[in-house]
Structures are given as structure tokens and as C-alpha cells.
Amino acid sequence: MSNNIHLKKGLDIPIQGVAAQKTVKTVVPTTVAVKPTDFKGLVPRLLVKEGDPVLAGSPLMADKAHPEILLTSPVSGTVAQIVRGEKRKLLAVVIQADDKKEAVDFGARKIASLSDAEVRELLLKSGLWVSLVQRPYGILADPALRPKSVFVSAFNTAPLAADYDYTLAADVQYVQAGVDVLGKLTDGGVHFSIGERTACSTPFHKIENVISHVVSGPHPAGNVGVQISHIAPIQKGETVWTVSLPLLAAIGKLFATGKLDLSRKIAVTGPAVKDPSYVAALPGTPVREIVTPDENVRIIGGNVLTGETLSADGWLGFFQDQVTLLHEGNKKEWFGWAKPFRPKLFSSSACYFSWLTPRKKYDMDTNLHGGPRAFVQTKCFEDVTPIEIFPIYLIKACLAKDIEKMEQFGIYEVLPEDLALCDYVDPSKNDIQAILAEGIDYMIKEMA
Amino acid sequence: MEENKTKPGLFEKGGKLFFLHSTVDAFETFLRVPATVTRKGAHVRDAIDLKRVMIMVVIALIPAALFGIYNAGYQTALSTGADWGFWEIIWEGFLMVLPLFIVSYVVGLAIEFADAQIKGEELNEGYLVTGFLIPLIVPVNTPLWMLAVAVAFAVIFGKCVFGGTGMNIWNPALLARAFLFFSYPSSMSGSGEVWINLGGKAAVDGFTGATPLAIASDGGFDAAAGSIGSYSFADLFYGFIPGSVGETSVVAILLGALLLVWCGVASWKIMVSSLAGGLLVGWLGYLGGATDLPCYYQLVLGGFLFGSVFMATDPVTSAQTECGKWIYGFLVGALAVTVRLWNPGYAEGMMLAILLMNTMAPLIDHCVVSRAIKARNKRIRTA
Numbered sequence A: 001m002s003n004n005i006h007l008k009k010g011l012d013i014p015i016q017g018v019a020a021q022k023t024v025k026t027v028v029p030t031t032v033a034v035k036p037t038d039f040k041g042l043v044p045r046l047l048v049k050e051g052d053p054v055l056a057g058s059p060l061m062a063d064k065a066h067p068e069i070l071l072t073s074p075v076s077g078t079v080a081q082i083v084r085g086e087k088r089k090l091l092a093v094v095i096q097a098d099d100k101k102e103a104v105d106f107g108a109r110k111i112a113s114l115s116d117a118e119v120r121e122l123l124l125k126s127g128l129w130v131s132l133v134q135r136p137y138g139i140l141a142d143p144a145l146r147p148k149s150v151f152v153s154a155f156n157t158a159p160l161a162a163d164y165d166y167t168l169a170a171d172v173q174y175v176q177a178g179v180d181v182l183g184k185l186t187d188g189g190v191h192f193s194i195g196e197r198t199a200c201s202t203p204f205h206k207i208e209n210v211i212s213h214v215v216s217g218p219h220p221a222g223n224v225g226v227q228i229s230h231i232a233p234i235q236k237g238e239t240v241w242t243v244s245l246p247l248l249a250a251i252g253k254l255f256a257t258g259k260l261d262l263s264r265k266i267a268v269t270g271p272a273v274k275d276p277s278y279v280a281a282l283p284g285t286p287v288r289e290i291v292t293p294d295e296n297v298r299i300i301g302g303n304v305l306t307g308e309t310l311s312a313d314g315w316l317g318f319f320q321d322q323v324t325l326l327h328e329g330n331k332k333e334w335f336g337w338a339k340p341f342r343p344k345l346f347s348s349s350a351c352y353f354s355w356l357t358p359r360k361k362y363d364m365d366t367n368l369h370g371g372p373r374a375f376v377q378t379k380c381f382e383d384v385t386p387i388e389i390f391p392i393y394l395i396k397a398c399l400a401k402d403i404e405k406m407e408q409f410g411i412y413e414v415l416p417e418d419l420a421l422c423d424y425v426d427p428s429k430n431d432i433q434a435i436l437a438e439g440i441d442y443m444i445k446e447m448a
Numbered sequence B: 001m002e003e004n005k006t007k008p009g010l011f012e013k014g015g016k017l018f019f020l021h022s023t024v025d026a027f028e029t030f031l032r033v034p035a036t037v038t039r040k041g042a043h044v045r046d047a048i049d050l051k052r053v054m055i056m057v058v059i060a061l062i063p064a065a066l067f068g069i070y071n072a073g074y075q076t077a078l079s080t081g082a083d084w085g086f087w088e089i090i091w092e093g094f095l096m097v098l099p100l101f102i103v104s105y106v107v108g109l110a111i112e113f114a115d116a117q118i119k120g121e122e123l124n125e126g127y128l129v130t131g132f133l134i135p136l137i138v139p140v141n142t143p144l145w146m147l148a149v150a151v152a153f154a155v156i157f158g159k160c161v162f163g164g165t166g167m168n169i170w171n172p173a174l175l176a177r178a179f180l181f182f183s184y185p186s187s188m189s190g191s192g193e194v195w196i197n198l199g200g201k202a203a204v205d206g207f208t209g210a211t212p213l214a215i216a217s218d219g220g221f222d223a224a225a226g227s228i229g230s231y232s233f234a235d236l237f238y239g240f241i242p243g244s245v246g247e248t249s250v251v252a253i254l255l256g257a258l259l260l261v262w263c264g265v266a267s268w269k270i271m272v273s274s275l276a277g278g279l280l281v282g283w284l285g286y287l288g289g290a291t292d293l294p295c296y297y298q299l300v301l302g303g304f305l306f307g308s309v310f311m312a313t314d315p316v317t318s319a320q321t322e323c324g325k326w327i328y329g330f331l332v333g334a335l336a337v338t339v340r341l342w343n344p345g346y347a348e349g350m351m352l353a354i355l356l357m358n359t360m361a362p363l364i365d366h367c368v369v370s371r372a373i374k375a376r377n378k379r380i381r382t383a
Helices: A116-126 A169-183 A224-231 A245-257 A379-383 A391-400 A403-408 A416-425 A432-447 B002-006 B018-031 B050-080 B086-119 B126-136 B144-158 B172-183 B212-217 B233-238 B250-263 B268-288 B304-311 B322-342 B350-382
Strands: A002-006 A023-026 A031-034 A044-046 A059-063 A070-072 A077-084 A090-097 A133-135 A150-153 A190-195 A211-216 A240-242 A264-269 A277-281 A297-301 A308-310 A322-327
Touching: A002 A224, A031 A077, A044 A090, A059 A090, A070 A116, A116 A169, A116 A245, A150 A169, A150 A224, A150 A245, A169 A190, A169 A245, A190 A224, A211 A224, A224 A240, A224 A416, A379 A391, A379 A416, A391 A403, A391 A416, A391 A432, A403 A432, A416 A432, B018 B086, B050 B086, B050 B126, B050 B250, B050 B304, B086 B126, B086 B144, B126 B144, B126 B172, B126 B304, B144 B172, B172 B350, B233 B250, B250 B268, B250 B304, B268 B304, B268 B322, B304 B322, B304 B350, B322 B350
Parallel strands: A002 A211, A023 A277, A150 A190, A150 A240, A190 A211, A264 A322
Antiparallel strands: A031 A090, A044 A059, A059 A070, A077 A090, A133 A240, A264 A277, A297 A308, A297 A322
């Protein structure tokens, strides 16, 4: 069964620095960090102390509310450091990697004969449970729940995002295994979306045992949230799970080989990268071992719309398969807005002239290009939101902390990433994603 | 250079000139895009900002303003029988219109600066547009002190009390016009010298100074010639008629409309539906005998087109949903012509129609959004 979804609204941001399809190095990290802050809704309880020996797959932390949810080490070595922040908040557990590369053997499984309970047990034990994201709210999946269905997006439309057709070309059988595994967890099946542009060439069009969809359109067509809202919108009281394609492959690999292997190809992208390409690394790899940025450059774990600012001394996050480098735009520009032409800048609006050069890619920086104001123009939000909601009303409901209105206007259907383009296009320079994130946090608190 | 002037403590909190900090900020950000970088959310942002949006509206208004300047001089020459050449007409018109702009910007910006300073906020650029609109929608001979009072009223009670640009309920420029209209009715309407500046000279014989709209509502339409008083349809279309400074020329307004629609700054849906509403009611009135004017005359008379293009489409005070925009625009046009045809008190209904629909816009949006949500929920449940 295959369904087509055609989306018109959205925007592909023309930014320079797409990664060439070559893997220039394989990083063998000296240290690896596991950051509990990567997982929304997880309150970590430490299970190790400094100096403890660990293997790939050994538990490091557990969730306080669900002690069966574990965070495990991606490498073998010893616990080198426990990093804490303000009020002793646990920020990271750093493992000094050894060169033995030993992994806990969970035992390979015959997927066809597995039961729901066995799948859950292995996912929890191996530490891969946390790769499941539960909607609404985009939080840690609750192991006691059986979701309506599972959704996977097999293509990426975010700016400069890693191309799964390249990064996971060798892992198609693991993706298939992952799909088969997750199919045990739900009665609604696994929904699997591929992009229309690569529908014939992608290795993932052969994936079986899924409800497949072909999606066309500009970003955010590749966002799983957008796909869900067109396939089966989330209603109040319903729960669905999503998983990113690289982590789905990791789940498949775990069940097929019995070992935790999180190694993945990372797209190193952006205008501030000299030779954008891929590197093979692990989540938790130190940023310095992946890139060597110049002065006045921002390191972003993820893409420019939703990514997290990483410090040069930081570590790559669990969900991140992209690093973007941007020049900081902390320079003033004479007569900026008043100049008739600003050929170095892109605008999706016809108030500038970038519509004259539709193929041009821009060296974008982090300048805000204006000052924060009240909402004035609001149609621009609808133009980049291919979901049947009223973005501006949802945002205002979030600002007003009005739960009834937030429900009405579709808070269950969106995560900040789905409205990330609203951040980008807003002439009033509001932080839409931050407002939405606060609204979601408020919902979680009040509905608990 | 001015970095040295503004950076030291002088304008910072505790500095001697702190009371000017918002003003200094405003000038600095006006001249240079600040070095602010993104902190939360998307790391890159579109080049567009509100200043650019506002300046596009001002550019769209320039044809109407230029024609208004010419027409002010032209009407004076016509009424006094002066034998002026093209450049003389423009110069005289310029001298008449310039004071309106100066008063509008000086009074309005002074209040905006003071307001920003008191609230400790950055200056809103909304007044760039409002200050340009006000001179274009008042009669050329409006006494300057009246204009100053009206501008002050509009900025303080139309904008500042609501929290500035983006928070206001009514279009501030129209509030200024309404204030003039209701506070000084004898100076603002009917025939008389308000529409044409005679410059102290005697008028030619037969001068009334009345606008075609007023003449038409007094039954001055000549159906055979298609003219109103001494004005032909071409005069009405090109704008060689007495009226508010910027509202007379259909051609100049359409040029602005093209730019606004192309840039996406103003909604073409509102413009089109407003014209449709005006035409429909004008046609019904024609059929029902309320007027002998064919319906398309309603579009070229008075402030109808200017209001539809520049005032009704204000993104802050108009409806915000796409479906709501159709309804809102249609009602603006329909109400404006309804007032014209069935209300003997007011010759022009555009101002009142837009202000009323500004008030109703949130209600329209509420109905549209509720209906859409209900319909979608029903569809999802049955699917």
C-alpha cells in the first residue's frame, strides 16, 4: 500500500555548504560523552562512578520515573568524568575509550518469533529505548504504553541535512530489521515515508512490512510530524512513536547482531566549512575530533533551523547526525534594511530581490537581521507550515498559557521543529520555536 | 565615530543622558542593522524585518503622494484661474502638502519616541507608514493645528495605550482622520475651501470646492455624459478632482497596489473582495434606485480605492485568517458604499466602514478558526 502526499507550503533555505557524498575520515574518539539532557522528559539517576570499567552497552544512567529506561555507553572503556552543572544537575558522563572495542553481547534474535515483551526488554536493556520519541510533546516513550502506530521518515529535507540514501546505503537490511522489530510494538503498523524526488533511486523503497507513503514538497515535508498530520493526525488521548532512520538502523543492527553499535555517518556542513563532507563517528564524540572551527564560528549540532549550539569543548548529541558551522553575524551593517539590493542575503519575501537568483546558495550567518517586535505580518507563518493548523493562534495560545486553546489549535500535532521555519521567516523576529517549546512544557506540567 | 559617542556610559543606565537612550538606539538601528545574533531557535534568519516591510508600504504610497502634490497645485490653479506651468503647479502643490507631512511626522514621532523611552523599549517603526498615510487622507487645506491634535490623538489613544505597533485595534491613520471628521465637522466636510487651497486669492466664478462624491450625492450626475458636475470619468480615474491629498488618482493607487501585492506586504484578497463588495452594493443601489450612479463609479470616487488598497489591508488591524480576509474585505467595501448611498449624513463611508470592520476583524477570525477546527475534527473522526 502506498499513498502520495503532495505538500506545497514550506521553504528550502538556500544555504551554502552541502556535504559532498564522501566519507573523509573515521573518528575513533578518545572520549565519548552520554548526555542525559539530549532526552526530553528524562530525569537521570547515576548508576556508575568515576573509574568504573564499562563495555559498549553497559548502563550508565537510568530514568528516575522509569528505572527500566537505561542510558548505556556507546564504547568500552572507563568512566572518566561526571560533568555537573548548576545545582549539581547531571550534564554528561564521559567515558575514556579503550582500544579493545568490547561490547555487551545481548544475543542475536530471530525477529519473526519475538514477542512485544521481548522486544521491549532488549530495547530497554541495550539503551536504545531512548531513541523512540513519543508524540504528543516529543518526549521519552513510555514503556507501559502501546502506541497507535510508529512513524518513520526515510528522507531529510532540513537545510544541508545528511542524505540517508548515502549514509545508510549499506544498512538497508538493518533498517528492514528495525521496522520488523518496531512492528511488534504496535497494532497500527509502521508508517514509512520516502521523498518523491528520490522515490525510485532510494534504497529504502524496497522496505517491506510497512505502510509506505511518498511525500513531495519543500522542507518541512521530511519532518515526521508533518507526515503524521497528513497520514493520521494525533487526537487528544492518542500516542504515537517516531524514530529517526539512523537509530532505526541501529535498532535493527542490535537485534540482528546482538551488539550495540551506534556508529553513524555525520554530515559536516555549512558555509564555514572548507570541504563539506561526511565523517564516521559516534554520538557523544567530542566536537573537536569532528571539526576544527575558526574563530567567530558557531558550531551547531544538527541543522541551522533546529540544531543545538555546541561548545568547541562539547560533544555531539545522541540524535545528531549533522554538524553545521556558521559564521557569527556579530557585525553591524550600514543602511542594511534601506539598501535596495543586498545580494549577499537571502529573503523568502519579495521585499528583496533574491527571487531573481533562484539557484543561488548563500553564505548565511547568525545575524538576526532586525530587532524583535510584536506580531505584524502573520501570513508568512502559514506559508511555511504544511499542517492544517493556525500557527499564529497556536503561538498566541502558548504565550497566554491557555490549555484549552492550545489543544484546540493543535498543540498535540506539532513539535518546535515543525514550526522552525516560522522562526526563519518572521519579520518581527520572534522565537517561535522557543514559545512553542514553553507551551509544550506547560502542557506536560499541567496535564501530568 | 558615533560609536564613540554612543558607547560610553552617557546613554546607558545611570548615564547622564539615559533619558535619551531609546532615541539614540532608534537612530543607530535606523542607520545600521544591529549586530544582534540569534540566541534561541533557528540559527539563521531571513533578511526581512519590519523596517523593510514598512518602507515597502511607503514606497508604494509614493505615486499617490506625488500625484497628490501635483493635484493640490492643479486644483488651486483651476479654482483661481492662475496660469501656472507644470513645474509651478508642482512647486505650489509641494508647498501646500509639505507642511502636512512635517506636522504628521514631527508630532507623531515625538510621541512615539517619548513612549518608547518611558516603556524602555525599542522604537517601533510602524509610524513610518502611519505618518506617511495621514497627510494623504486629509484635505489639503486642513488647519495644521487640527492635524497636530488629530495625530496626537491617533498615536496616543490608537497605538501607545494598546502597546504600540502590532497591538493596536484600529488603523491609527484612520483614527486621526475620524478624529478630524467628528471633532471639526464644519471644517472638514461639505463644500468650502478645505479641499482646495486658494492661497488667499479669489476663486473663479462657479467655484464650489465640492468633491465629486458630494456633488454626486446631491444628484449632480449627468447620466448622458457620464460626468459628475464638471468632472468626466477620465478626470475621476486619473484623479484631477478635489479630494484628500493622496486618494484621488486611481492610476497612482493601482501602481502602489501592484507593489504591495507583489511583495506580499498587503493582502490581494482584501483588496479584491473589498472592490467586489463595493461593486455589488453599488449595483444593488443602482437597481433599487438609491442612486443613478453606475456601480463602477463607486470605486473611483472618494477614498474607496485608497482605503481598499492601503488602509483595509493593514496586517495588524485586518482579519488574519485567509478566509476571514475575504469576508472582512467584502464587508468593508459593501459597508462603505452602503453608507454612501443610504446615509444622508455622510457623503463618504470608507473611513467608518474600515474602522467598524477593524473592530469586527477578531470576531470574523474567531468564527473562521472555530469553524475550520470543527470541520477538521469531524473529518478526522469519520476518516
